[in-house]
């Protein structure tokens with residue numbers, strides 16, 4: 001079974017993906033980081049990062065390439081980090097600008113959430129963003145995430161003070177939105 005949605009497939013990242021990933025990191029609008037990162041990341045740095053990963057069955061993070069099914073083109077990536085067994089994880093998503101507004105971001109996010117709740121059995125998934133990225137907040141909201149922490153004026157970006165925002169999605173809310181699925185994990189009192 002692959003991680004496949006309506007519009008996208010999520011697959012392992014490959015060497016040839018790293019050019020786009022470096023470009024996304026070097027674009028101040030797509031780097032998705034609360035503090036501006038210098039746009040000097042190279043493809044070689046990204047390849048090194050990929051190739052120095054060690055094989056392990058004990059994983060608490062992953063980065064997956066988003067591929068548009070219709071064209072087979074690489075559209076960006078999704079990731080999860082800090083996964084605590086059967087408990088929680090943080091997610092991230094970056095989509096190349098040419099795919100914005102196509103629904104690919106939503107579909108990729110939903111496929112990742114399906115993996116985290118259905119396969120890893122997590123109770124809670126969250127993400128960090130800031131008040132300047134309305135598209136990220138809207139995208140999270142479309143999957144049922146709600147704001148749970150707002151750190152006022154904690155982010156300085158594009159010459160402005162912005163609020164750091166944490167949004168979270170609970171397992172029960174995920175399954176309440178996905179009535180085609182059954183949550184077979186026992187509820188926690």
Ligand SMILES: CC(C)(COP(=O)(O)OP(=O)(O)OC[C@H]1O[C@@H](n2cnc3c(N)ncnc32)[C@H](O)[C@@H]1OP(=O)(O)O)[C@@H](O)C(=O)NCCC(=O)NCCS
Nearest residue numbers: 030032093094095100101102103104105106128129135136
């Ligand atoms: C965050 C990000 C992934 C959102 O991308 P996006 O294009 O808004 O997301 P989608 O691909 O799901 O597109 C949603 C839009 O497409 C529309 N759409 C078109 N077809 C659609 C479909 N089949 N399904 C869902 N939405 C569809 C939606 O109505 C929505 O329109 P709106 O933005 O006018 O409300 C993107 O802006 C990005 O990569 N930003 C930079 C990195 C970043 O900030 N990451 C998040 C850090 S927390």
